[in-house]
Amino acid sequence: MKLIEAEIEKRLAASEGWKREDGKWIAKKYRFLTFIGAIQFVNQVAEASERLNHHPFISIDYKMVTLRMTTWHDGGLTELDFTAAAAFDGVYVRE
């Protein structure tokens, strides 16, 4: 079920580094000291997203990883996007 605007704003305010993009997306950039560190993070994100059955778009620009999410099924942002965002933040180890 799509979240209403006020709920999205509240969840964004409570999160760190996640930004709204084009209305129905949230995105975050994670920076690493090495390319291998970035790849290890992507593997952990992959594992978490399989567990949640919710897969972000992932871009790897050398030492920077960008995650982007929406809930296709509901045509916008849902609780699941913020649950996944918290899970991905949880596996991020600042190097």
Next chain:
Amino acid sequence: MKLIEAEIEKRLAASEGWKREDGKWIAKKYRFLTFIGAIQFVNQVAEASERLNHHPFISIDYKMVTLRMTTWHDGGLTELDFTAAAAFDGVYVRE
């Protein structure tokens, strides 16, 4: 050293699925049956790119992986881009 236009065209013609993008990039999309298959490919691309010390931009859109390359140091496409392209094709296992 940047390749001249005729050399780029020759190498593109000899490759499979690699396309020119914005003049100084080459890009290719690889499709997989599963998200996990896509992630395994990304790990092998990461290993090959560390070995070559040439890192593509990598995008993972669920079961599709896109690689994009250029040689920053030379401001365009070089032999190394096509060497890396062949290495990435070499680790791709059609599922």
